[in-house]
Amino acid sequence: MDNRAGEMQVFVRVVEAGSFSEAARLLRMTPSTVSKLVARIERRLCVRLLERSTRHLSLTAEGHVYYERSLALLAELDDIDRGVMQGAAATGGTVRVTTTVTFGVHALEPILPEFWRAYPNIVVDLSLSDEIVDLYFDRTDVAFRTGTLQDSRMTARRIGVSHRKIVGSPAYFERHGIPATVDDLARHNCLGFNFRRLAPVWPIKESGRIVDRNVRGSLLANNGETLHRMALAGVGLARLADYHVRDDIAAGRLAEVLSGESDEEPLHALFLGGMRMPQRVRAFLDFTVPRLQAFVAG
Structure with missing residues (x-):
């Protein structure tokens, strides 16, 4: 593995200490190891950097150049580290977030004004889509997703369970x-999504297990909000999350059918970085997750 920065640090310490033995003591290495590292640098560069004698070390002309350039490069590396650490620690910057249209409109958007009062320097770059996006490819920080987790590269915080209702x-x-x-669903207008399969299905509980039931309807949409509006308009039946329709059910605008027959799916906040995530992302998650958990629980 190329570790030229580490070799530079050893060389600089030798020059500043004035001897291999003192540099080795400061670096907690053996004198022979330090000597071999300096010799390796000289072999790679095909020049002599140090003139060695029994009493002291002195820099050659090339050694002076290498020493000065090494100091500058190591200082720049330190600046890079400090800049990244300070940027990660600051509660500012942009958090890229993606979620479904329904969850974004009903759960996430209502709490954003309060979030900005607490963190006015954080910009939320919010994308609403029921399509699954690749967090790595789209450089997304946080994704709120419903369903079984499949990507082990990501870290998850559980939001709750999305109970589906047919309304x-x-x-x-x-x-x-x-x-x-x-079985009566076969003669009803069942409104569905268009992004999973060509033949739309509704997962239904039958004998304690989930079975995909083929359904037919006059509408296939790419988001739950459209299905919700069409159900309210009397166009057909829709299979929607309980948090999406609970106010309509309470007000009598919609009614649930086949109660207990529909399925449920876990809901998570997915993100990259684990414990090393930037502070802006941590602040966003720490603020939103408890509030979203309370919202989903109803």
Whole structure:
């Protein structure tokens, strides 16, 4: 492995200490190891950097150049480290966040004004999409996702469980009736998503396990907000998260059918970096996660 910066540090310490033995003591290395490292530098550069005698060391002309350039480079490396550390520790900068349209509109966006009152120097770069994005490729800091975790490179903080409900409006039920069994869904207009499969399915609980049921409908959309609006308009049935429809159910605008037959999925905040994440990302997660947990729990 190339460790020229480490070799430079040893060389600088030898020059400043005036001897291999004193440099070795300061570096907690053996004198022979220090001598071999300096000799390795000289072999690589094909020049002699130090004139050695029994009483003292002196720099050659090339040694003076290498010493001065090494000091400058090591100082620059220190500046880089300090700059990155200070940037990570500052509660400012941009946090790139992605989540589904529904979760973003109903859960995340309402708490952002309070977040900015606490952290006015943090910019939230928010993307709402029900498509799955690659955190590495899109350089995303935090993703709120529903479903089973699959990417072991990312760290997760659990938000809660998203319980799915099959809902329709009173107007729809008046025209088409209320499905009494899962099999009745075959004759209903089931609104679905278009980003998972060509043939839309609804995961349904049957005999204690989840089974994908083929459904048909007049609408396939790429986000839950569109399905929600069409369900309210009486177009058909929709399978939506409980936090998405609980106010509508309480107000009588929507009603749940086949209660207990739909599925549930875990909801997590995913992020990169683990314990070494920038402070701006940590501040965002520490602020939002507890509030989102309370929201999902209802």
